[in-house]
Structures are given as structure tokens and as C-alpha cells.
Amino acid sequence: MSSFILLIHCPDKAGIISKVTSFIFNRKGNIVYIDQYVDxxxxxxxxxxxxxxxxxxxIDSLKQAFSEELAVPYQMFWRIYSAEAKLRMGIFVSKYDHCLYDLLGRHKAGELPVDIPLIISNHEYLRSTAEKFDIPFYHVPITKNNKPEAEKRHLELLRQEKIDFFVLARYMQIIPDGLIEAYPNRIINIHHSFLPAFAGAKPYHSAYxxxxxxxxxxxxxxxxxLDEGPIIEQDITRIxxxxxxxxxxLKGRDLEKVVLARAIKLHIDRKTLVYNNKTIVFI
Amino acid sequence: MSSFILLIHCPDKAGIISKVTSFIFNRKGNIVYIDQYVDxxxxxxxxxxxxxxxxxxxIDSLKQAFSEELAVPYQMFWRIYSAEAKLRMGIFVSKYDHCLYDLLGRHKAGELPVDIPLIISNHEYLRSTAEKFDIPFYHVPITKNNKPEAEKRHLELLRQEKIDFFVLARYMQIIPDGLIEAYPNRIINIHHSFLPAFAGAKPYHSAYxxxxxxxxxxxxxxxxxLDEGPIIEQDITRIxxxxxxxxxxLKGRDLEKVVLARAIKLHIDRKTLVYNNKTIVFI
Amino acid sequence: MSSFILLIHCPDKAGIISKVTSFIFNRKGNIVYIDQYVDxxxxxxxxxxxxxxxxxxxIDSLKQAFSEELAVPYQMFWRIYSAEAKLRMGIFVSKYDHCLYDLLGRHKAGELPVDIPLIISNHEYLRSTAEKFDIPFYHVPITKNNKPEAEKRHLELLRQEKIDFFVLARYMQIIPDGLIEAYPNRIINIHHSFLPAFAGAKPYHSAYxxxxxxxxxxxxxxxxxLDEGPIIEQDITRIxxxxxxxxxxLKGRDLEKVVLARAIKLHIDRKTLVYNNKTIVFI
Amino acid sequence: MSSFILLIHCPDKAGIISKVTSFIFNRKGNIVYIDQYVDxxxxxxxxxxxxxxxxxxxIDSLKQAFSEELAVPYQMFWRIYSAEAKLRMGIFVSKYDHCLYDLLGRHKAGELPVDIPLIISNHEYLRSTAEKFDIPFYHVPITKNNKPEAEKRHLELLRQEKIDFFVLARYMQIIPDGLIEAYPNRIINIHHSFLPAFAGAKPYHSAYxxxxxxxxxxxxxxxxxLDEGPIIEQDITRIxxxxxxxxxxLKGRDLEKVVLARAIKLHIDRKTLVYNNKTIVFI
Known part of the structure; x- marks a missing residue:
């Protein structure tokens, strides 16, 4: 048996659902989940x-047929993924370790079905944590003057390890445009405020x-x-x-961990789709 | 233009989505919302x-065609509703008035698109509230000895006013089986606990x-x-x-109001479907 | 028996709690609640x-003694209220009626122990709602050119009815500085966003x-x-x-109603205290 | 400087607050937090x-004076703790590892200021996790026939390591009465339901x-x-x-982790006090 996930957005037109579901049915496929939305x-x-x-x-012949019969005529932006393929996730950290411990604990406990081939940090500080969980750790220091070299090194490592997407687990450096362009909608950040309130530095101080x-x-x-990308998940706590x-x-740490983990899970499960700077989250 | 809402449950089989969506498409209909779930x-x-x-x-010819082409072959339990039809909602109350004020305020403010042709109570107590909002009020006292007569009077009033469903807005009497059978999945109650915890009388006392x-x-x-019917909506608050x-x-009152109002709105919008004592809630 | 509520803030010093509690004890008073906080x-x-x-x-001799023995030596900002005194609350509205219905329903249901001697509106629109609940309604139109006259009329009405504090129940006009100065920390607004996100007009549009x-x-x-006053209460809902x-x-309406009602209740119960543009909320 | 935490419950009487605060003040102590409640x-x-x-x-002379001057005359149940003393926490686990990873991650990240001298398990399964975090792991198997021996071994280990309290991090065995009596209100469990709903085994199945x-x-x-002890903390999530x-x-795991961690933090901070099978939680 083979399973696929299909994500589409396109100009709205009558009959799309019928056409797509017939396309699957005619190839003797069974639809186990469908969710749609009209903006x-x-x-x-x-x-x-x-x-x-x-x-x-x-999957390749399925993609070919889908493209010809549906994607082209309906001007679709589309993706077909194998449901079994395991993504390769990178993690960027600085010194805060709570999100890192949380992600690695979840990974060990089987909650995040990905491979984690690398952790990159601008400090040596969390190397021992990475090693505790047997994950290769790369120290790429960042100074005022070495930014282009650091970006180059990041790209090199990400490509070498065939990283599909990466997570900024309280990574305290700005990601340069080149890296963002290389991984569009594939870099997940956790910001420690209820955006758009308190964007930028020191949100807990501002909230206080x-x-x-x-x-x-x-x-x-x-x-x-900065801090204006499409929102995947948010949560709050009373103070x-x-x-x-x-x-x-301290209270925010639990929020950061849970919100980041939920966003990663949605990404892994191919439940997010971005357009117009908004994230559609299928549930 | 005419709009319809279709609710189905049936034994799972490959191709149902494709068949149903094609049925609509072939009649030049446009699907504006679809949500499905496989248990x-x-x-x-x-x-x-x-x-x-x-x-x-x-709607009648649509129902006829749907029945023949799909419902019979796929052994469907199904309903087709006109999206424009306004439901007629009854309200049962005793002496607590907070849910009643809330429902009538919402109705006046345009949040509940129903007609409310009657309020029935086992006390005279809330007659003036009903009259403030120009809604006919019927006092049907209930004693140890008049239960069959009261039930008969209830049925009579509900039929006379062509009530589609009714709401127990903190009505403090047990609904007899005859009435329940006459309105299956069409009587909505609000229970003041997080069921199944604290079923029965005085849940706040038990929670305390x-x-x-x-x-x-x-x-x-x-x-x-009692208190074991299919759950439509729940919410909580910290104490x-x-x-x-x-x-x-006092804190519970706000919960009761909001949870009851949400459940009614889901029912009105035809977003609930019951089987196996569970409520599927489409969102 | 007589009951009092005492609110204090002052420069922190060792021994204040001991001094204040002894002051009560020495007058044969019993403390039934104490909550303190050091900033x-x-x-x-x-x-x-x-x-x-x-x-x-x-109460007057208690105030006199408190002032001499404690407030002056400790440089306290302080208030002593009779716990039995009923506050007189005004309501300002425009055309939205959901908060008004909610407040009046709560008042009738006994949840808000205040007198409501007036509703002021810049439109005639909600007069019948006020009359349904037997509350005097005053139409004070506001145009580009009559603002000083309107403010004067507002002050006149508020004073005539001995209003202690008033509530902007989705009142769509800016309150002029003169009115704010006359009622410092005694005007309660409900803003339909999670401040400081989406301050100003049309927050739901911005959130979308x-x-x-x-x-x-x-x-x-x-x-x-505007929208920067000390926050009393906030709540959220998922979308x-x-x-x-x-x-x-529509979803926001329920939030607005509940959040406004909670803030009013806290104010009535003398559970709020403002300094440095923050509201201390005792619970 | 030395800091203390004082917890009291006793029959209510006028003047207690004044007496206790004067007791501190007369010894040149400063009260930095006071919270009281009358049941x-x-x-x-x-x-x-x-x-x-x-x-x-x-601390000993403070206790002596407090006992003579206040605790005896007012018939107090009381505790005085040094605020600096670090508690020694034990952890019991079986095979589920998510709570264990969470607790050990928090401990490493500095969120739980305790010593963790032992992890006890009825399986070998999580030994490597304990070792990853350098915490001694003791395998105490439990069979139908060895329960008294296992209890004896547990007590021995707990005493040997001077354990102040211990946590059942999804430990799947019933704690025998002897162990409970030895650690009254010092064993913290996490139950995976919203008690009292779904007490006992397989609560997620029952909830479904x-x-x-x-x-x-x-x-x-x-x-x-079983499952009827005084509740420290609860939380919920929508399904x-x-x-x-x-x-x-899967969704419940995050709840379990967060709720257990919060309860432990409250216990460590001496913010809980139990009587009449209820937990007073000071905040």
C-alpha cells in the first residue's frame, strides 16, 4: 500500500473538489481525509x-498525471508528498536549553517522527546536551565581521546533511536573507510573545x-x-x-516549548500551507 | 440562488466523496464547504x-434524486436541509434566569437566527422576563401527581407552535421519555459540570x-x-x-451561558450529527 | 456589624503589615481578608x-484615626470603603447592543450589585433596550462641532445622577480629557483586541x-x-x-461581554488598585 | 540574611494575623509575602x-519561640521551613518516558531546584535515560508475589537517599499503604484524566x-x-x-508533563498545604 498527501491552492472555481476526488477514485485510490477551504x-x-x-x-507518475490533468488547467500551486517519507530536521540554538531539551526528549519519546542530523549553534555551550542525545553538534560562531562566512557555512552544513527544514529553538541571531530564500516556509521560529504584540527583543520585559x-x-x-512571518501556532497563559x-x-518557557513542538508537528504532518503571509492549518 | 446543507453517515466505502461531489457538480451545483471524517x-x-x-x-426533487442515486446504494443515514430555513426554537425554564436573559439578549442582538414562539416554565417566576422580550410564556406546573398531564400539555404546545427543537435553559425537571422520543437529538440541555464528572444534582457542591x-x-x-446524552460542547474555568x-x-453561570449558546448555534447551523451516543461537530 | 475594605500603596518598609493589622485588632476588628504585594x-x-x-x-472616625496613626507616617496612598455601600454605575453606548444586553441581563439576574441610574448614547438606537429594563436613557448626539457642549452635558448628567464610575459598553466616541480627569480610574472601557496588539480602530480586521x-x-x-490605560482583565479565544x-x-462578542463584566465586578468589589499605569487585581 | 517560610492552619479566631505578624516584626524580621484564607x-x-x-x-530557636507564643495557644498545625534548604526528590517510573524526559530536562535547565538522588523503576527499560542524565537508577521488579519485599526495598532506598518527597512519573503500580503512611502528602502522582472523571485505568479510552x-x-x-487524593493542579485541552x-x-502527554511539573514546583516552593483532603495552593 502507498499513501500520499496532497496540498493545493488555486483560483476558486466550481467543480474542483469533484475533479480531484474523481482523479483519485479513477486510479483506484481511497480518500481517507479531505479538508478544503475557500478564501x-x-x-x-x-x-x-x-x-x-x-x-x-x-509518486512520480502520479505527479505527472496530476500536473497534466488538473494542476495546469486549474492553475494550481500544489504538492504531493509520500506520507511515509521521513523529514530531516535541523536545529539552531544559542544558550537557552529548555526548547532543545524539550525537542530532544520528544524525539526520543517518539513524538516527532523525523531524523535530526545536526544541531548548529553560535556557542559551544550546548554541545554536551547534543552529545547526551547522540546528535552531531556544529559550532558556527557569529561575530560582527564573519556573517557572510557563517551563512556560507550554514548552507554548506544544511546541504551536506540534506536538511528539509530547520527550527530556531531560541536561536538568538537574525537569519540572513540568503538562508531564508534557500528555505522558504521551511524555517520555523518560536517568538516569546503573543505576536504582533511585543515583536522584537525582550518581549517579557515589555509585557511586564x-x-x-x-x-x-x-x-x-x-x-x-523580523517576527512578521506567517503564524503557525500561538498559545497563552495568565499572569x-x-x-x-x-x-x-519562567512561565513563558512552557509556552515556548509546547507552541514550538506543536508547530513542528503540524509541519511534519504536512498540515500547513502558506499563501499571502498566512498559514492555513489543517486539523 | 438556493443553498443546501447535506449531512451523511454510512458504512465506509471507497469512492463516496467522489460520488457525492460529482452528484452536486452534475446538477451544476457548487460546493462551498465539505468536511468529512472516517470513524x-x-x-x-x-x-x-x-x-x-x-x-x-x-429541495424535494434534490432529495428524491439523492435518495435513489446515493442514499439507497450506500445505505446512508442522511438529511438535506435548506440553508435559508429558519428553525423554531422553544425554551424551557424554571427559576434561574441567567441563561434565559443571555439567550433572549443574543436573539435580540441577532446572534441566534431562529424564531422563538414559546417559553414554557413550571413556575410563574420568569413570565415578566418573557414579556419584556415579547415572547409568549406558558406556565405548566409540575407536581408529583400531574406528570402525564404536564407531558401532554408540553407536546400540545410544542406541536401547536411547530417547534423544531427546544432548549432546557436550566430547567429543573426531568424530561419524560415520551417527550424525548418525540424530539430525538432535538432537546439541548446545559449541565453545570464538566461531564461525566459530577453528573446529577448539585454539581458545584460536589466540585467544592x-x-x-x-x-x-x-x-x-x-x-x-440522565446527563448521559451525546455531548455537543464543553468549557471550563479555573477556580x-x-x-x-x-x-x-457565580463563576459557573458565565460558563453555562456561553456553552449553551455555542451548542445552540451549532445545532441551528446544522453542524452537529449524532450516532453511537456521540456528537460529531463540524467546524 | 460593619464591614470595611482598605486599599493602600506606599513606599515599602518593614513592619507595615504588623502595624496595620494591629490597628484593626486594637479596635476589636476582625480581618477577614488580607492580600499584599511588594513591587x-x-x-x-x-x-x-x-x-x-x-x-x-x-467610617469617618476610622478614616481619621487611620490617617493620623498610619497613613501620614507611612506616606500612604489609601482608601477605606464601606463594604455595604452600593455604587452608582453609568453606561455609555452607541449602536452595538450585545454588551448592553449582557450588562442589563446580569444586573437583573443579581450578578452586578450596583444601581444603574442612566444610559447615555450618541444615538437614539438603543433607547427601547434601556426602556425594556426601566433605565433612564439620555441621547447626547455628538457631531464635529458640538464636542464641548456634549462633554458639558455628560458631566451634568453624571453629576446629577451621582455616578461613581461609568462603563463604555462599545461606545464609539473618544472620551475627552476633561471627562477623564473628572473620573480618574473610574471609566472602564472594553477594547476588542488583545492589547497592545491591534490598538485603535478595526482590530478584528487587523487580526484577520x-x-x-x-x-x-x-x-x-x-x-x-487611547487604548493605553491600565489593563484590568483580558481573555482570548482560538480562531x-x-x-x-x-x-x-461574532466570536469576539462573547469575549467582550465576559471580559467587560469581569472587569466591572472587580471594580465594584474594590479589588483593583492603579499605580504606574498598571492595575493591581486582588483575587 | 536568613529566609523562612511559615505555613499554618488552625481554628479561626480574631487577631491571628496581627499576632503572627507582630511576632516576626518584634524579632526584626521583614514579611515579604503573606497570604491567608479563612475556610x-x-x-x-x-x-x-x-x-x-x-x-x-x-531556625530551631525560631521554631521554639513560635511554638510557645503562638502555636500552642492557637492550636496551630504549623511548619517553618528554611527557604534556602534544597529538597531531595525521588522519581518512580515504569516504561512511559515522556514525563521522565520532561522532568530531567527541566532539572538540567534549572527549573526545578531540587536534588534527584534516585530513580526507581519496576522495569529496566529507562535505565539508559537515567544514565544519560547521571542519576542513579534502581530496578525494583514487582510481581504478584514479591510486593512486601518490593515495598521494603523502596523504603530502604528512599531512606538511604534521605528522600523528602517522590514523584510517580506515570509509574504503573499501586503504592502500598505502608509507603503512603511513611510519606504523607509527600508522594505526587499524575493521573491522565480530569479527575474525578475517568478515575482508574485507561482514562483516554473512556474519554473517547x-x-x-x-x-x-x-x-x-x-x-x-486510588485517584482520590487532594488535587494540586489540573489542566485541560480541547479535542x-x-x-x-x-x-x-499523544495530546494528553503534553498535559501530563506540564501539570506534573507545575505541581512539583508548587510543592518545592512550599506553596501547598493539605487538610480535609483538599490542597490549599498559595500563589
């Missing part, structure tokens, strides 16, 4: 579909100063605009005047 | 679909005694088993040891 | 205390555009800086890409 | 107080069967009545009909 404002049709074929259907009663965390795809900035930082 | 454990296929036809498609840190409310369809039973009751 | 950053001590005296203790996964509402005291702006507006 | 129903006074002394105040819309997790002190039992288990 009425922009007249865009969006769909996610999971299907199974009893025989070992070839403003006297908010709730703090949050936001996971988003990284774009060239009160009794909490110091240190308390906010 | 793998029981091998049951469930679907909700909204479609539009540019012409004034006749147990020292829980969170209380809840549950809206469900009424079945012959602490500082809250007395009176505080729980 | 370490600013070295400010904050306290709320409820106490009971078996005899009919005179940004693609957030959670929306919120914020109740705050009104200051001269998804499937929700249109209209859906956000 | 009106049972007429019980409860208090938590943190205080600092500039000199190296001796009942069709609830929200699942939860509960951390509580262990008593002789829908689309989630299989496997999904519930």
Missing part, C-alpha cells in the same frame, strides 16, 4: 487530501511594563521581515501583578 | 457539505467538596439516561481554594 | 484588607489580515492615551483560517 | 508567610468512548484511596471527534 475575499480554493492506493503507486494579564508565545515561518519579569520568563 | 474503529463515513445552485433548485481546581459546563442532547460554593455558582 | 522593582508596598467590626463603627491564531479582548481604565472577519466579530 | 464553612484559618531576617536567625470535547490531567497527593484514542494519548 472568499481573495477567491482562492485551498485543499488538503490524504489518499491510499492498494498497490505501490509511483505594559501590565498585561496574559502572555503568549508564537511559532511562525521565518521571512525577511498577574505578582509575577516579576523573572516569573514571566 | 475507523466502526468503519463509518461521516460528511457535511454545503452547496449552492444558481437556479431555484427544488472534591477540591477540583477547574470547573466546567456541558451542553448535550437529552436522552433517556481555587478561595472560592466558596457561592463563588463557583 | 520590588519600585519598592512599593500594596495591600487590600477586609475587616469587620461587631459594633457600628463610624495578520493571520493570528488567537483573538482577544481587553478591559482597561480609560486614560488620555483559524476558516473564520472570516464576520466570524471574528 | 468559613469549617471555621479554619490558613496562612502562608515568607519572612527575612538580616542576621543569621536560628464518552465523546467528551475536552480532556485533562490531574496531579494530586497520593492517599490510600474533537476527529481524534482517535491514539491522538488523545
Amino acid at each position: 472568499v475575499e481573495n477567491s482562492i480554493f485551498v485543499m488538503r487530501l490524504e489518499c491510499e492506493f492498494l498497490d505501490a503507486t509511483n 511594563k505594559r501590565g498585561v494579564k496574559i502572555i503568549g508565545a508564537t511559532s511562525h515561518y521565518v521571512t525577511a521581515q 498577574s501583578h505578582t509575577h516579576s519579569i523573572k516569573d514571566l520568563i | 475507523v474503529e466502526n468503519s463509518i463515513f461521516v460528511m457535511r457539505l454545503e452547496c449552492e445552485f444558481l437556479d431555484a433548485t427544488n 467538596k472534591r477540591g477540583v481546581k477547574i470547573i466546567g459546563a456541558t451542553s448535550h442532547y437529552v436522552t433517556a439516561q 481555587s481554594h478561595t472560592h466558596s460554593i457561592k463563588d463557583l455558582i | 520590588v522593582e519600585n519598592s512599593i508596598f500594596v495591600m487590600r484588607l477586609e475587616c469587620e467590626f461587631l459594633d457600628a463603627t463610624n 489580515k495578520r493571520g493570528v491564531k488567537i483573538i482577544g479582548a481587553t478591559s482597561h481604565y480609560v486614560t488620555a492615551q 483559524s483560517h476558516t473564520h472570516s472577519i464576520k466570524d471574528l466579530i | 468559613v464553612e469549617n471555621s479554619i484559618f490558613v496562612m502562608r508567610l515568607e519572612c527575612e531576617f538580616l542576621d543569621a536567625t536560628n 468512548k464518552r465523546g467528551v470535547k475536552i480532556i485533562g490531567a490531574t496531579s494530586h497527593y497520593v492517599t490510600a484511596q 474533537s471527534h476527529t481524534h482517535s484514542i491514539k491522538d488523545l494519548i
Whole structure:
């Protein structure tokens, strides 16, 4: 048996669902999940579909047929993924270790079905944590003057390890445009505020100063605009005047861990689709 | 233009989605919403679909065609509703008025697109509230000895006013089996606990005694088993040891109001479907 | 028996709690609630205390003694309130009626122990709602040119009805500085976003555009800086890409109602205390 | 400087707060936190107080004085703890590793200021995880016939390592009464349901069967009545009909981790106090 995941967005038109489902049915495939949405404002049709074929259907011939019969006539932006393929995930860290411990613990506990071939850091600080979990650790220091070299080294490592997407697990450096362009909608960041509130540095300090009663965390795809990429997941927790900035930082850690892990899981399961700087999240 | 909502459940089989969507497409209908789910454990296929036809498609001929071409061959349990039809909702109350004020306020504010032709109560107590909102109020007292007469009077009033479904807005009497059978999955109750915890009487007292840190409310369809009907919606709120039973009751009121209102809205929008004592809630 | 509520903030010093509790004890009072907090950053001590005296203790002589023995030596900002006194609350509305229905329903249902002697609106639109609940309604139109006259009329009405504080229940006009100065920390607004995100006009439109996964509402005291006053209460609800702006507006209504009602309740119960543009909320 | 935490419960009487705060003040101590609560129903006074002394105040002489001057006359149940003392925490596990990874990750990341001198398990399965984090691992198998020996071995290990309290991190064996009596209110369990709903085995299966819309997790002190001990913390997450039992288990893991960690933190910070099978949680 072979399983596939299909993601589409295209100009909305009558009959698309019928055409796509017939396409699967005619090849003796069974649809096990379908979810669609019409963005009425922009007249865009969006769909996610999971299907199974009893025989070992070839993904390349499926793609070819889909392209000719449907994608071209309907001007679709589309992807077909094998449901079994395991993604290769990179992790970027600096000194904060709570998200890293959380991700590695989840990986060991079987919650994140990916390979993790590398951890990259601008500090030596977390090497021993990486080694505890038997994951290769690469120290790529970043200074005022070595940014182009560091970017080159990052790209080299990511390519060498065939990384599909990577995660900024509280990585405290700006990602340069070149890297973003090489991994569009494939870099996942966790920001420690309820975006768009408190974008930028030191959000817990700003939240404390403003006297908010709730703090949050936001996971988003990284774009060239800092903290403005398409949001994948957010969550919040209540605070009160009794909490110091240190308390906010501590309470926020649990949010950061959970929100980042959920966003990664959605990405792995091919449940996200980005257009117009928004993330469609299929559930 | 005419709009319809289609709800289906049937034994799972390959090709159902393709068949149903083609059925709509072939009649020049456009699908504006589709959501499906396969209950793998029981091998049951469930679907909700909204479609539009540019012409004034006749609902009866549509039903006839659907029945012949799809429902019979696929052994479907199914419903086709006109999306424009306004439901007629009854309200049962006793003495608590918070849910009643909330529902009537929402109705006036345009949030609940139904007609409300009657409020039935076992007390005179809330007549003036009903009159404030210009809704006919019927006092049907209930005593140890008049239960069969009261049930008869209820049925009479519900039929006379062509009630489609009714809501127990903190109505403090058991609904007799005859009434439940006459309105299967069409009686919505609000229970003031997080079911199945604290079923039965005085749940806030029990929650207080147990020292829980969170209380809840549950809206469900009424079945012959008290507080065991299919759950439509639940929500919770945090409490602490500082809250007395009176505080729980007060905090719970907001939960009851919101949870009941959400459940009613889901029912009105034809977003619920019941089988095996569970409510599928399409979103 | 007489009950009082005491609110204090002052420079932090050792021994304040002991001094204040002894002051009550020496007058044969019993403390039934005490909560304090030290703002370490600013070295400010904050306290709320409820106490009971078996005899009919005179509030004025209590205030006099407190002032001499404690408030002056410790440089306290302080208030002593009779716990029995009923506040007089005004309501300002425009055309949106959901918060108004909610507040009036709660008032009728006994949840808000205040008198409501007036509703002021810049439109005639909600007069019948006010009358349904037997509350005097005053239409004070606002145009580009009559703002000083409108403000004068507002002040006149508020004073005539001895209003203690008033609530902007989705009132769509800016409150002029004169009115704010006359009612410092006594004007409660509900803003339909999770402040500081989406301050200003049309927050649901902005939230939709940004693609957030959670929306919120914020109740705050009104200051001269629009949407920047001290926050009393906030809450949130999850949304998804499937929700249109209209859906956000609808979902947001329940948030606005609940958040505003909670903030009002905290104010009525004398559980809020403002300094440095933050609201201490005792629970 | 020396810091202490004081926990009290006793029959309610006028003047207790004043007496206790004067006791601290007269010894030149400064109160940095005070929270009290009167259980009106049972007429019980409860208090938590943190205080600092500039000199190296001796805890034993403080206890002696407190006992004579206050605890005896007011019939107090009381504890005075040094705020600096580090507790020694044991962990019991079986085969599930997600809570264990979470706790050990938090410990490494500095979130749990305790010593962890031992991990005990009825399986060999998680030895390598314990070793990864350099924590001694003891395998104490449990069979139908060796229960008394296993209990003896547990007690021996706990005493040998001077364990102050221990945590059942999804430990799948019943704790015998002897062990519970030796560690009253010092054994913390995580139950994977929103107690009292779904007590006992396989709560996710029961939640699935009942069709609830929200699942939860509960951390509580262990008593002789299974799943009926005083609740420390609870939390919930939304589910829908689309989630299989496997999904519930996966979603529940995050709840279990966070709820257990919060309960442990409250215990470590001496913020819990138990009486009448309820946990007072100071915040």
C-alpha cells in the first residue's frame, strides 16, 4: 500500500473538489481525509487530501498525471508528498536549553517522527546536551565581521546533511536573507510573545511594563521581515501583578516549548500551507 | 440562488466523496464547504457539505434524486436541509434566569437566527422576563401527581407552535421519555459540570467538596439516561481554594451561558450529527 | 456589624503589615481578608484588607484615626470603603447592543450589585433596550462641532445622577480629557483586541489580515492615551483560517461581554488598585 | 540574611494575623509575602508567610519561640521551613518516558531546584535515560508475589537517599499503604484524566468512548484511596471527534508533563498545604 498527501491552492472555481476526488477514485485510490477551504475575499480554493492506493503507486507518475490533468488547467500551486517519507530536521540554538531539551526528549519519546542530523549553534555551550542525545553538534560562531562566512557555512552544513527544514529553538541571531530564500516556509521560529504584540527583543520585559494579564508565545515561518512571518501556532497563559519579569520568563518557557513542538508537528504532518503571509492549518 | 446543507453517515466505502461531489457538480451545483471524517474503529463515513445552485433548485426533487442515486446504494443515514430555513426554537425554564436573559439578549442582538414562539416554565417566576422580550410564556406546573398531564400539555404546545427543537435553559425537571422520543437529538440541555464528572444534582457542591481546581459546563442532547446524552460542547474555568460554593455558582453561570449558546448555534447551523451516543461537530 | 475594605500603596518598609493589622485588632476588628504585594522593582508596598467590626463603627472616625496613626507616617496612598455601600454605575453606548444586553441581563439576574441610574448614547438606537429594563436613557448626539457642549452635558448628567464610575459598553466616541480627569480610574472601557496588539480602530480586521491564531479582548481604565490605560482583565479565544472577519466579530462578542463584566465586578468589589499605569487585581 | 517560610492552619479566631505578624516584626524580621484564607464553612484559618531576617536567625530557636507564643495557644498545625534548604526528590517510573524526559530536562535547565538522588523503576527499560542524565537508577521488579519485599526495598532506598518527597512519573503500580503512611502528602502522582472523571485505568479510552470535547490531567497527593487524593493542579485541552484514542494519548502527554511539573514546583516552593483532603495552593 502507498499513501500520499496532497496540498493545493488555486483560483476558486466550481467543480474542483469533484475533479480531484474523481482523479483519485479513477486510479483506484481511497480518500481517507479531505479538508478544503475557500478564501472568499481573495477567491482562492485551498485543499488538503490524504489518499491510499492498494498497490505501490509511483509518486512520480502520479505527479505527472496530476500536473497534466488538473494542476495546469486549474492553475494550481500544489504538492504531493509520500506520507511515509521521513523529514530531516535541523536545529539552531544559542544558550537557552529548555526548547532543545524539550525537542530532544520528544524525539526520543517518539513524538516527532523525523531524523535530526545536526544541531548548529553560535556557542559551544550546548554541545554536551547534543552529545547526551547522540546528535552531531556544529559550532558556527557569529561575530560582527564573519556573517557572510557563517551563512556560507550554514548552507554548506544544511546541504551536506540534506536538511528539509530547520527550527530556531531560541536561536538568538537574525537569519540572513540568503538562508531564508534557500528555505522558504521551511524555517520555523518560536517568538516569546503573543505576536504582533511585543515583536522584537525582550518581549517579557515589555509585557511586564505594559501590565498585561496574559502572555503568549508564537511559532511562525521565518521571512525577511523580523517576527512578521506567517503564524503557525500561538498559545497563552495568565499572569498577574505578582509575577516579576523573572516569573514571566519562567512561565513563558512552557509556552515556548509546547507552541514550538506543536508547530513542528503540524509541519511534519504536512498540515500547513502558506499563501499571502498566512498559514492555513489543517486539523 | 438556493443553498443546501447535506449531512451523511454510512458504512465506509471507497469512492463516496467522489460520488457525492460529482452528484452536486452534475446538477451544476457548487460546493462551498465539505468536511468529512472516517470513524475507523466502526468503519463509518461521516460528511457535511454545503452547496449552492444558481437556479431555484427544488429541495424535494434534490432529495428524491439523492435518495435513489446515493442514499439507497450506500445505505446512508442522511438529511438535506435548506440553508435559508429558519428553525423554531422553544425554551424551557424554571427559576434561574441567567441563561434565559443571555439567550433572549443574543436573539435580540441577532446572534441566534431562529424564531422563538414559546417559553414554557413550571413556575410563574420568569413570565415578566418573557414579556419584556415579547415572547409568549406558558406556565405548566409540575407536581408529583400531574406528570402525564404536564407531558401532554408540553407536546400540545410544542406541536401547536411547530417547534423544531427546544432548549432546557436550566430547567429543573426531568424530561419524560415520551417527550424525548418525540424530539430525538432535538432537546439541548446545559449541565453545570464538566461531564461525566459530577453528573446529577448539585454539581458545584460536589466540585467544592472534591477540591477540583477547574470547573466546567456541558451542553448535550437529552436522552433517556440522565446527563448521559451525546455531548455537543464543553468549557471550563479555573477556580481555587478561595472560592466558596457561592463563588463557583457565580463563576459557573458565565460558563453555562456561553456553552449553551455555542451548542445552540451549532445545532441551528446544522453542524452537529449524532450516532453511537456521540456528537460529531463540524467546524 | 460593619464591614470595611482598605486599599493602600506606599513606599515599602518593614513592619507595615504588623502595624496595620494591629490597628484593626486594637479596635476589636476582625480581618477577614488580607492580600499584599511588594513591587520590588519600585519598592512599593500594596495591600487590600477586609475587616469587620461587631459594633457600628463610624467610617469617618476610622478614616481619621487611620490617617493620623498610619497613613501620614507611612506616606500612604489609601482608601477605606464601606463594604455595604452600593455604587452608582453609568453606561455609555452607541449602536452595538450585545454588551448592553449582557450588562442589563446580569444586573437583573443579581450578578452586578450596583444601581444603574442612566444610559447615555450618541444615538437614539438603543433607547427601547434601556426602556425594556426601566433605565433612564439620555441621547447626547455628538457631531464635529458640538464636542464641548456634549462633554458639558455628560458631566451634568453624571453629576446629577451621582455616578461613581461609568462603563463604555462599545461606545464609539473618544472620551475627552476633561471627562477623564473628572473620573480618574473610574471609566472602564472594553477594547476588542488583545492589547497592545491591534490598538485603535478595526482590530478584528487587523487580526484577520495578520493571520493570528488567537483573538482577544481587553478591559482597561480609560486614560488620555487611547487604548493605553491600565489593563484590568483580558481573555482570548482560538480562531483559524476558516473564520472570516464576520466570524471574528461574532466570536469576539462573547469575549467582550465576559471580559467587560469581569472587569466591572472587580471594580465594584474594590479589588483593583492603579499605580504606574498598571492595575493591581486582588483575587 | 536568613529566609523562612511559615505555613499554618488552625481554628479561626480574631487577631491571628496581627499576632503572627507582630511576632516576626518584634524579632526584626521583614514579611515579604503573606497570604491567608479563612475556610468559613469549617471555621479554619490558613496562612502562608515568607519572612527575612538580616542576621543569621536560628531556625530551631525560631521554631521554639513560635511554638510557645503562638502555636500552642492557637492550636496551630504549623511548619517553618528554611527557604534556602534544597529538597531531595525521588522519581518512580515504569516504561512511559515522556514525563521522565520532561522532568530531567527541566532539572538540567534549572527549573526545578531540587536534588534527584534516585530513580526507581519496576522495569529496566529507562535505565539508559537515567544514565544519560547521571542519576542513579534502581530496578525494583514487582510481581504478584514479591510486593512486601518490593515495598521494603523502596523504603530502604528512599531512606538511604534521605528522600523528602517522590514523584510517580506515570509509574504503573499501586503504592502500598505502608509507603503512603511513611510519606504523607509527600508522594505526587499524575493521573491522565480530569479527575474525578475517568478515575482508574485507561482514562483516554473512556474519554473517547464518552465523546467528551475536552480532556485533562490531574496531579494530586497520593492517599490510600486510588485517584482520590487532594488535587494540586489540573489542566485541560480541547479535542474533537476527529481524534482517535491514539491522538488523545499523544495530546494528553503534553498535559501530563506540564501539570506534573507545575505541581512539583508548587510543592518545592512550599506553596501547598493539605487538610480535609483538599490542597490549599498559595500563589
